[in-house]
Amino acid sequence: MRSPRLRLGMVASLAVALVFAGVTTAGAQKRGGTLRVAYGNEIAGLDFHVTPGYEMVWVATNIGCGLIGITTDGKFVPDAAESWTISPDGLLYTFKLKQNVLFHDGTKVDAAAVKFTVERIIDPATRSSMRSFMDSVHSVEVIDPHTVQIRLKQPYAFMLHMLAAYRMGLVLASPAATQKFSPEERRAGKPEAVVGCGPFKLVEWVKGSHLVMDRFDKYFVPGLPYLDRVVIRVIKDPVTQMAAFKAGEIDFIADFSADHVDTLRAQNPRAQVMTGKETTPMVAMMKVTVPADGKPMSKERGPHAIFNDIRVRKAIGCYGIDRKEIVKIAFKGQATPWLGIIPPGTLDSVDVTPLCPYDPARARALLAEAGYGPQKPLVFELMTNTEKSVFSVIATVIKEQVARIGVTANIRLVDKVSWMNTATQDGPFDMYVEDLASLMVLDQNTFLSASTASWNSARHTDPKVDEYYARYAREMDPVKRKAIAREFQEFSADKLYWNTISGSPFYQVSQPWMKDYVYQAEFKVLYKKVWLDK
Amino acid sequence: MRTYILKRILGVVPTVLMITLVVFVMMRSVPGDPVVPLLGDAYTEEDAIKVREAYGLNKPVLVQYAIWLGKLVQGDWGTSILSGRPVLQDVLVRLPVTLELVVLSMGVALVIAIPAAIIGALRRNTWADYTATSVAMIGVSIPEFFTGVLLLLFFSIGLGGLLPSSGWVYLPGTCPMMVCGVSLWGNLQHVLMPAIALGIGRAALLTRLLRTSMLEVIRTEYVTTARAKGLAERPVVLKHALKNALIPTVTVMGLQVGFLIGGAIVVETLFAMPGLGTFGIDAIIGRDYQQVQGFALVTALAFVAINLIVDLTYTFLDPRIRYA
DSSP, X not given: OOOHHHHHHHXXXXXXXXXXXXXXXXXXXXXXXXXXXXXXXXXXOOOTTTOOSHHHHHHHHHHOOOSEEEOTTSXXXXXXXXXXXXXXXXXXXXXXXXXXXXXXTSOBOOHHHHHHHHHHXXXXXXXXXXXXXXXXXXXXXXXXXXXXXXXXXXXXXXXHHHHHHSTTOOOOOXXXXXXXXXXXXXXXXXXXXXXXXXXXXXXXXXTTTEEEEEEOTTOSSTTOOOOSEEEEEXXXXXXXXXXXXXXXXXXXXXXXXXXXXXXXXXXXXXXXXXXOSOOSEEEEEEOOEEETTSOTTOXXXXXXXXXXXXXXXXXXXXXXXXXXXXXXXXXXXXXXXXXXXXXXXXXXXXXXXXXXXXXXXXXXXXXXXXXXXXXXXXXXXXXXXXXXXXXXXXXHHHHHXXXXXXXXXXXXXXXXXXXXXXXXXXXXXXXXXXXXXXXXXXXXXXXXXXXXXXXXXXXXXOHHHHHHHHHHHHOOOHHHHHHHHHHHHHHHHHHOSSOEEEEOOOEEEEOTTEESOOOBTBTBOOOTTOEEOO | OHHHHHHHHHHHHHHHHHHHHHHHHXXXXXXXXXXXXXXXXXXXXXXXXXXXXXXXXXXXXXXXXXXHHHHHHTTOOOBOTTTOOBHHHHHHHHHHHHHHHHHHHHHXXXXXXXXXXXXXXXXXXXXXXXXXXXXXXXXXXXXXXXXXXXXXXXXXXITTSSSOOSOOOBOTTOXXXXXOOBOHHHHHHHHHHHHHHHHHHHHHHHHHHHHHHHHHHTTXXXXXXXXXXXXXXXXXXXXXXXXXXXXXXXXXXXXXXXXXXXXXXXXXXXXXXXSHHHXXXXXXXXXXHHHHHXXXXXXXXXXXXXXXXXXXXXXXXXTTOOOO
């Protein structure tokens, strides 16, 4: 029998061993190496505040730094700001900046740079995609070189979310570099013009070939990043992506085709396939109004010939579409059938899908009530585009499903740009299938679905939608906010200005030797803590 | 000869002008413009109008063409609307990749076609002829992307990464960027599968054509005379028959350059090569008018130049042909 003293000694030894094991694990990260990344789409440009596209965002968040960041569980963490306070009325945000943060051009990240960046974004001449999210900002004041205050016009519950992660969040711009170089030079990716304060600095971008980022040795977080270099290549074909991955030519696929996940898993049992709750909605959007004067984007609106009638919207979008069947066929069951205006993985999302059960008899009855039937069959055009094969699959299933209720859907297949032109420029369409932007918070969907939003492709004119968004964004109590979110999602399901079919799954794939990468869906792709164990 | 070349070069001008004009007008007839992809989420009608004005997209098409042409004469190929990069700079970066691909795929085609056609012609109606003809038929029928995927699955996955699946390594001394993979062996490894994928279809076509020509030539009197004089079969076939049979083949080879550039779009996309093919398709998809014009211009120039070279090759193949 062992004495209590001996047992105590063993326990102490074990504790010491565990502590050291912990130290060893924490310090096990290897420095150096080149991370080889594949993107499925081309980077559109490198003016971070202006250029569209996730591929640009995933570069911006590595070259740039912001005031704050957000963890996967929704906690805000310091980035260039070391601390921040919010006034009791929610109108004044004061950020204390770290003293050792430098831009890649050697200039300091100070309060003036923060003011410069925010003002650049809200300047209409910049045409920033972030501008609509900064509607609440009244002014930015420099208190001292390391203290900056952002004053709001009205309380905005998602100010920190917006600064941390709407699109790329607030990516700070070097005033010196921004003023010295033209927007075209930034867009073209001239390394001297694309200056951030993040862990990596731009070395070279050759469109259609590669983008190279090197470690920024003066990055303000000691010891980070671990990698020497990140090389991003565009490989559009998923089969080629799989071949390159299998051959070990790439370490990480930033956006992998959902159609090929099973094949990749079968071929590469050691591949780390990452996914999460869907944050992107797959929609079958119905057009509600058309320009009364025939001029696209006109403020004078008239009813859409088919889908302005809520009975028809509900007959087709609610009871006439079997969401479960679509998911089973188009996504092999690997997505969530969904109806809400925000997808399952978005904050304050509520499952309102049971409000629209698949019910062909009810759909037929509603159509009859609206005047459609064998004497006057309903025919509409269903637009889809070539960007992803799944769009056409969904369109085909919808065509088949509406045929069961005596409706003809004629599929029109167009390319991505034609779809964008038609959908966003108030062009002629009845319904389109597409997955739209990834949404962290319900509030983020204002730019796609508020009645005044340019991307309000359904062109609904209901101010109640805007009221819901405003109430939700201004309510500072999370419990009350959640209640508003539920009410709004039920309202949206009833009106069907926005018709979600399902979530749209997102996949990333990494080699087993790529360590400490944290999956954050489409929102962020960060390499600063990544290291290579090989 | 010099006068002939000069005349041909001058003749290039209206051809290229016509091609670029047709492309210019056609691109603007396609629905959509580059403004929406450029503005993305920040799209408003007011912004779109301003951007169209800034790029002169609100002007009549022929005025836009005249402006583009005026700048081209001064050596300015324009700037990509979407990326903001000078088009000529991007063309020069990508041209060597496609050039190498096209030349090597034609090389692959000839390496396969010449022996197959000779065997087919000399051993007509034997199993060798049937095999060559059948393989040629299969080769013509299989599209480049399918051949490419098969090669990819075999060499990159099946044989454990024997050949790299994608990307590009430049030949020593040709890297047009700051960061490049540079190695002769690496270049060969990267170009081999794309060149085979692109060349195999052409090989099939040339085999059929050359076999037919060879069949005609080997029945001619001068070949019979050569044999009667006691010449060995090898010089009869290679020097007398093949050289003459090549004339129609060379003509088709010149015309095939257009198909090769078209095929390069598919093959470069599949193998993720930074060549002119992907440059062109990205431009068309994004409605990047300036980039499309750059692609059309360089393609037209390449096509015309290669056909000029083909015409000059006739004098080597048949000394009776003289240009004045």
